[in-house]
Amino acid sequence: MTKPQNDPTPVQEVDEVVIRFAGDSGDGMQLTGKQFTDTTALFGNDLATYPDYPAEIRAPAGTLFGVSGFQVRLSNRDIHTPGDRPDVLVAMNPAALKTNLADLKEGGLLIVNTGNFTPRELEKAKYDSNPLEDPELAEHYQVVPVDLNDITLRAVEGLGLSNKEALRSKNMVALGMLYHAYGRPLDHTEEWLRGKFAKKPKVLEANLRALRAGWDVAANQELFKVHYRVAPAKLPPGTYRNLMGNQALAMGLVAARHLSGLELLYASYPITPASDVLHNLARYKNHGVLTFQAEDEIAAVTAALGASYAGRLGVTGTSGPGLALKTEALGLAVMVELPLLVVDVQRAGPSTGMPTKTEQSDLLFAVFGRNAEAPLPVVAAASPSDCFHAAIEAARIAVTYMTPVLLLSDAYLGNGAEPFRVPEAAELPTFPVRHAQPSGDFQPYLRDPETLARPWAVPGTPGLEHRIGGLEKEDGSGNVSYDPVNHEKMVALRESKVRGIARSYRPLEVEGDPDADTVVLGWGSTWGAIKGALKRAEDGGPKLAHVHLRNVWPLPDDLGEVLGRFRNVLVPELNHGHLARLVRSELLIDARPITKVQGRPFGAEELLDRIRTELAAS
Amino acid sequence: MTKPQNDPTPVQEVDEVVIRFAGDSGDGMQLTGKQFTDTTALFGNDLATYPDYPAEIRAPAGTLFGVSGFQVRLSNRDIHTPGDRPDVLVAMNPAALKTNLADLKEGGLLIVNTGNFTPRELEKAKYDSNPLEDPELAEHYQVVPVDLNDITLRAVEGLGLSNKEALRSKNMVALGMLYHAYGRPLDHTEEWLRGKFAKKPKVLEANLRALRAGWDVAANQELFKVHYRVAPAKLPPGTYRNLMGNQALAMGLVAARHLSGLELLYASYPITPASDVLHNLARYKNHGVLTFQAEDEIAAVTAALGASYAGRLGVTGTSGPGLALKTEALGLAVMVELPLLVVDVQRAGPSTGMPTKTEQSDLLFAVFGRNAEAPLPVVAAASPSDCFHAAIEAARIAVTYMTPVLLLSDAYLGNGAEPFRVPEAAELPTFPVRHAQPSGDFQPYLRDPETLARPWAVPGTPGLEHRIGGLEKEDGSGNVSYDPVNHEKMVALRESKVRGIARSYRPLEVEGDPDADTVVLGWGSTWGAIKGALKRAEDGGPKLAHVHLRNVWPLPDDLGEVLGRFRNVLVPELNHGHLARLVRSELLIDARPITKVQGRPFGAEELLDRIRTELAAS
Amino acid sequence: MTTAAPQYKKKDFVSDQEVRWCPGCGDYAILNGVQQVFAELGVPKENLVVVSGIGCSSRFPYYVDTFGFHTIHGRAPAVATGVKLANPELDVWVVTGDGDALSIGGNHLIHAARRNVDMVVLLFNNRIYGLTKGQYSPTTPPGKVTPSSPFGSVDAPFHPLTLALGAGAGFVARTVDTQIKHLREVVRAAHDHPGFALVEILQNCVIFNDGAFADYTGKEIRDDRQVDLRPGQPLVFGKEHDKGLRFTPHSIEVVAADEADVWDPADPNATKAFRLALCDEPHELPLPIGVFRAVERPCLAREVHEQARRVTEQLGAGTLQSLLDSGDRWEVA
Amino acid sequence: MTTAAPQYKKKDFVSDQEVRWCPGCGDYAILNGVQQVFAELGVPKENLVVVSGIGCSSRFPYYVDTFGFHTIHGRAPAVATGVKLANPELDVWVVTGDGDALSIGGNHLIHAARRNVDMVVLLFNNRIYGLTKGQYSPTTPPGKVTPSSPFGSVDAPFHPLTLALGAGAGFVARTVDTQIKHLREVVRAAHDHPGFALVEILQNCVIFNDGAFADYTGKEIRDDRQVDLRPGQPLVFGKEHDKGLRFTPHSIEVVAADEADVWDPADPNATKAFRLALCDEPHELPLPIGVFRAVERPCLAREVHEQARRVTEQLGAGTLQSLLDSGDRWEVA
């Protein structure tokens, strides 16, 4: 289904478009956005999405704090962020208009549901007068006012639904309109609706009708002056799948389970924005993956450690406040040198902070957040789909080096989605694990000379009975030891082991302008924004290079040499300068942070501006 | 009571002496050492002590791991450490000899209880033959073999005690002997015994007899070739009291309670080596001080925070593993901006580590150990008696700036003792607190323009009803806010507030050689060893200056300028280089750590060696 | 502290913050009921302190115009203990959910009960984690399909009331969000009890666990499926008030109303309360609501302050000077 | 896993580590008894896993020659849950103290009980914090002078057994360090019970709380002050076996031996066990030891694995390839 033949509206090819759906928490904006995204993905666009919803489950209708938004950018090119500012804004009610209008690009398309611009709704959104009546609006934007409520009610007439029930489908009208505007087929969404409402035929019918009504209204009333077309993207060839970061992370863990040959236990206590990792993993019970919803984060991490002790890959996942509760157990994991993977989907803090918003401010906590000398490696995912690969890398390190590993993601990665190129099995690294086998005189702390890892001796193996614990151990035997010199040696050994992980990293890649004298050093989710900023800087400068750290701690061995090639080292971070601090203290290089702590990611344009400002100041 | 008239032994004046008592856990070495110390203190020597005992409560008798030691250094000068190596070793059994002999200075005095050198005891100490029969011993040390068991049994004869009961007094024989050797009176210890055993007259009599028997044996058998005399020290004039660090810290908190006018709640969960702070404070119930033994460290810190919320000075205390459990609540304290004092008496880790041993390895955890941006100030005590003043300083900061404060001590400070010059009340800073008073439109987050502190509005005050919590707050009103720009502003405000505390520090003092081009930068308990090393360096060099940080975080504003005056910045720390990392990252100065992680403090001589090596390498 | 009891209206306890629960959430009714109770207590509003953890329910303090502290997940009873120790004159309330109180916060809850810290704990039990979008909680019946149990939960649930009784709680009660009169009475009784008082409030989460209590609380069946435990009254239930409960040496049985045992929540031994708290196990018995136990014993904050008073009396009130003057000292000139 | 039951002697369970408790500590007798039980179980020693927290008692794993994990304070039940979930074939034991299990670790203990994680928890109750030198614990009677309560503790103690029963524990028992035969029987019964099994062991700390249980355990008075709860046997006690206990509708009373009730720890309702667990409250009743409750219900690890098995049966065993092949995908050429 493409453009109806009798539709006279001109068609315009564009490279990309950013659409934001905004409405009440109850308006189903997340679902609507996700449907648009999935259809777009199957069509072959590259895309990136960014949901932004309130902490409240269903905030009272019409309130400003109850607005839920979902932004999707689709492109015919390889893109890395959901876009800075939308080209299209769908505003389901006055509150959504108020909280989102400032972001809409000048001249952008504004679709408003006039049906909700009643005096009561206007008041809840703290509007003194109806903004749609303000002539300025049409001067700045292409306004498309439609009464979605009315269209919906008429579409579902005769189904015997109450008004309230009927209006639940109005998001489908909006979706149908956009499908028409962007020439996308309805079938994927229709199929999805059939699955979702299989047991509620009336609701199903209402939704299907509403979806088609949206399409029809757009077609017949010629709501849009042009129809846009975004051609499929020239992505690297392969099979693709649209994934959210938390989904990709869960899949990466399942892949790690297969690649290592270990069974997996994921022990976790729900917390926003990490809960979806638990939810996703709970569905993989046929993959040798068990999940355990613990009573709190301490139980989660200690149960995961218990599972590792018993020979599984123990994994736990949480967000900042939960990580705080795991720190004592992480010290134990460092001391007993068992593999353990700890996922932190970071969110804005301190304390409870802004639980649904993103931030990268747990890095120093990850690196230094344990009593005494308790070093452990930190791995960070760069994009939603990279969460898959980062999880495998983290697992590889944990079992190769017998160490707890912190894997950092964040709310933006976890909830954001993009196409994931599904790798061939053969592309993925295997790291089959062999637990210790019975031997003459078993020494639980005798190390592999290369990795310094100790053997993993699993209960149930005859002849390997031994005892471990949180007290300092004698080198080799692992017996409790208070010997001063042994302690110093063990502290140094544990540090060398972690330091030595850097030898297994791939050499750093320097991307961007080969003549640059400024390098932008990034880690984690700023990857996409930095790439975007570099692309934009190709016209108009400055000349920039880009180095990204997948392995954040220990710092790569070649980092000093690489950064040393540049006059300026700039480090954009969604925190107050964590990586910059690490680079400064370890390498005595004047790494300058570019910080943002607003609970939202950098936009590419914004970041480029900040880089320019920073360079001008130096 | 000084030297008996008929005693022909020559008397030698010495500047100082280091004595170590070593015996079985059950031998009462800690008590013996403490008695010797107290008598010495009352005599007017300067002194410093260092107990070193096993983690076991009463390890099986005679074992190597069961040896308990107590070292005391007494001097006629102002000293700052308990000394590197003992001049005198009292070894109560073979195990004590074995584990301590290597430390005794060449030519030192070795008093051994031959009564315990039985084949069985020798075997438990893993001696193949009796070391007392090895002629080499007498070549290296002045050996004084005495059968303390026999002396004791004879002294208490007729009291009707069993052998086992009788032998419990043998430490008093050793003590009596040393009192004689150093010309110290028995009366203080006699009085103490009378108090302690008031209800056990037989035991009292046995101890008194044993003490006197020790003195007599020393006098009559001319056990010592010389008698030493250490003259009273030329300490600054004033009233002195011998205090352990944990005692001083507790007293400092009680003083802070009076100086602020606030009542105090100390909520804590026992943990070595911090429990004594709780024990000491529990005795101050008549000072407006309450103690609460919580169910765990999380309850301790949150109860303390609840007390602060209700208008008291809430204090909690712990050691490393317990601090790990408090991190989430510390984030809350940062967010709600209430005063809260958290004492961490550091111990060797990671994890349970070596619970009775010292370390300074929680500094980076103190500074960065919370999820997201949660800055708070860190204060560290320099010596046992300085714990008093450091506690007052920490409390001053907490209530002046409405912030949680971390106060770092360590096992060495907490259990070590030295004379404390009792200040005049007028010398101590007062910082009377005024809780918020009812006002027209109360704004819980309206800040003092100078300190950036918010008002402390206490439940029970009519008109100030308000709500606080861990979610991000709107500037001024304190209402929950998800506004991105407000969040960035609040993160910056909290950081500025903490940064601004540095403006209230006294200017840094540079001690030592004015021509030095090397500065030794210290914090916490290395203070004494650094002072000792500098004193030693006066002969033979190198030229060294010394800067000590009482306020470790935020770093002092003048630190960059001061360190900038020197070519070399060396940072001795009982960790893997924490302060050095902070100095490097904040100031880009090449601060070089000198580390020791053995669960024991630096010796002054040892430190000087390390400094020399480090300078030679550069 | 104050003498003349202040006169309040419910609206005096309505704060200026917009209430942010889902439309239809049982929390609204509870808020409303508690605000009414607050108005009736005669306690000066500045002395009311509401402490909560994290969860939908834990947003409660924002909506009442008293002192309020929205703390961290599970720790409200510990924070409240600190508040009460700091100032025993304050009237301390804890608002918590089944996840907050029983999952992450279980330890603080049982220790507050054991120590008998004088506070009212309102436990909003919706048998689900609301705020984190619907995972099963420690009170969710097994088999439930939730995002974290897509194939059905295999966890056995707690009985919140037997847990509290096992921990030694002196006051234990249950009420229902929609039975507002009963709720007010029970909350009031909890407040008036000196010491730790736990009130389990069955609360409907319309979004993630709608109808969880319908078997007991539906208007139609309520009278037959509930028995209200009223001090000094017989244990009678049924639409016609015709049925009763009687304890046997080994169990409990349904009898005619006039043979019902009289209920005494002040029985020093908690065994009968424990038995009743297990009533929903074999489903044939009605669900008891009301006051299961109301036994006074020494309250922590009072004991602590009393001990301090006695020590002060003995030793004299300490001052900075007396502190500095203490211990074995010597002079250096 | 193995078929022929291995033959062990006690000494096969003695590790090469020196035992470091104080001379005279009750822990020695318990260690000895448990080593004997281990030898009798017929479980291959490599399948025995002993997990502990921190405390004097928690040093236990070092001394038994099995797999041992000395974890962190209070967390042993959670670690053990992970062990058991990872491999349900393992025979999991937790050794803990009254501080470790009931103070900092209370939450994990009650959740392990609720979930019925198949493990034996040996709770060494000496009513004191031994390792940290003698502070009062959550089982210390009020009034006790300790370093942290120089004027006497004002905390009310837990009843460990009512707490466990309130949390839903399926097996609850009590024994005494010095009554070695009884200890071995009870520990053995705990092991043989499928599911969570808590054994409170009254343990004498000679250093900090010597004689804490002398009122019940002194050789002279023991028979009159204890009643042993034996399944299927009457509740008889006394030197002459002449006294008995009988439940009344409202309480429990001392009767002649032949009128005593027969004890049934398998009663699905925990009320009588709860009643007996409160017996030391009015001091006139003897202290029950033995098995209070032994009721089977589904065990967590088994349920979890069973569910996984069912799901695998339905969906087929997942492989790396099936993982990669899943979901809505599209091709880019």
Ligand SMILES: Cc1ncc(C[n+]2csc(CCOP(=O)(O)OP(=O)(O)O)c2C)c(N)n1
């Ligand atoms: C340390 C920590 N872990 C997890 C969370 C996430 N979390 C917030 S509320 C909640 C559970 C809420 O359930 P309940 O207490 O029953 O409250 P309800 O929302 O149902 O009222 C969880 C898991 C958190 N905020 N902090």
Ligand SMILES: Cc1ncc(C[n+]2csc(CCOP(=O)(O)OP(=O)(O)O)c2C)c(N)n1
């Ligand atoms: C997180 C943490 N807090 C506190 C401690 C200190 N600590 C070690 S054991 C213990 C209590 C021990 O009491 P209990 O469990 O009764 O064991 P017991 O020594 O009496 O056998 C405490 C408070 C610790 N090790 N870790």
Ligand code: SF4
């Ligand atoms: S999610 Fe449930 S408990 Fe939370 S506000 Fe909504 S209805 Fe109430």
Ligand code: SF4
């Ligand atoms: S302190 Fe007490 S419990 Fe600990 S080993 Fe000694 S006697 Fe046993």
Ligand SMILES: [Mg+2]
């Ligand atoms: Mg709930």
Ligand SMILES: [Mg+2]
């Ligand atoms: Mg104990």
